[in-house]
Amino acid sequence: MVHSVEPADASIAPERLADLLWNTDPKLNAFMFRTRDVLLNILRAEWPATRGLLSHRQAFTVMDEASVKGLLVGHRWDEYGPNFEAAQDLQTQNLAQADAAYLNDALEWMDRLFPAPRTGAYYVLELSTAASAQGQGIASHLLKTAEELARDSGCTHIALDVSADNAAVDFYRHKGFEVEIETRVPHLDRAHGIGLHLHMSLPLDVNP
Numbered sequence: 626m627v628h629s630v631e632p633a634d635a636s637i638a639p640e641r642l643a644d645l646l647w648n649t650d651p652k653l654n655a656f657m658f659r660t661r662d663v664l665l666n667i668l669r670a671e672w673p674a675t676r677g678l679l680s681h682r683q684a685f686t687v688m689d690e691a692s693v694k695g696l697l698v699g700h701r702w703d704e705y706g707p708n709f710e711a712a713q714d715l716q717t718q719n720l721a722q723a724d725a726a727y728l729n730d731a732l733e734w735m736d737r738l739f740p741a742p743r744t745g746a747y748y749v750l751e752l753s754t755a756a757s758a759q760g761q762g763i764a765s766h767l768l769k770t771a772e773e774l775a776r777d778s779g780c781t782h783i784a785l786d787v788s789a790d791n792a793a794v795d796f797y798r799h800k801g802f803e804v805e806i807e808t809r810v811p812h813l814d815r816a817h818g819i820g821l822h823l824h825m826s827l828p829l830d831v832n833p
Contacts, residue, residue: 628695628763630770633684639668641693646679649753650788656817657731663724667712670719676711678750683708685770687763695763698751699771701778702742737810739786740824747775749785752793764793768800775829782826789821802827 643665647654658664671677679698687695700708713732717725742748749771754763768783775783787793789807806824813819 628687628761628766630685630687630695630697630766633681633686633696635673635681637672637681637686637693639665639672641691642668642672642696645693645696645753645755646751648756649751650791652818653788656813656819657728657735659724659727663720663728666720666724667716670715671712674711674715676708677715678708678712680708680711683750685767687758687766689758692755694755694758694761695767696751696753697749697767697771699747699749699774700742701780702744702746702748705742705748734810734813738808738813738819738822740806740808742784745781746784746826747771747778747780747782749783752785764796765800772827772829780829782828784824784826786822786824788819789823794823794825797825797827800827 643661646668647661647664654664658667668679671679672681674680675682677683678700683698683700683704685697686693713729716728720728752764752767752771754761754767771783783802784805785797785802787797802825804823805826807821808824809821810819814821
């Protein structure tokens, strides 16, 4: 089966994305958002926007009719900060006050767990494949798209963060990624079961 990776369409219903994103790391997402509905409300605000961590402008998809089979969301290192700030503004405007306050506190913990993308990085925030499409090579196609985007924008490497016990670690190692940093936040581990995370990177030849 040939899979086509295309720039994401702003008209994709956020409901079609929420489960895909949630299932990428349920433990982490349960801590960050508490419920799938909060993540869905964030997607409803960010996905159609021009800026934000989860804006369609930063995303590529593999579609099967109306079903999202694969999703890539990535940011150049120098765009990540402004997109993060735009996301926080949208969250403040669109979430209930209690949900926005909780998320802001959770993000402070994420700052401890996830190193900031270093200069030259194309940072993969999300690389997700639907459970029904596992084993079809979709993740490889999405990663190839990330490499092309990174090279075209002058990035020197691709970076991402992943839980050390996630099966995707073996996939990334097979693709040439290496662990740069290992992080563990004791509070997150003890209270929420969010253990060791790996900051992995793939060096790029910008003139292949």
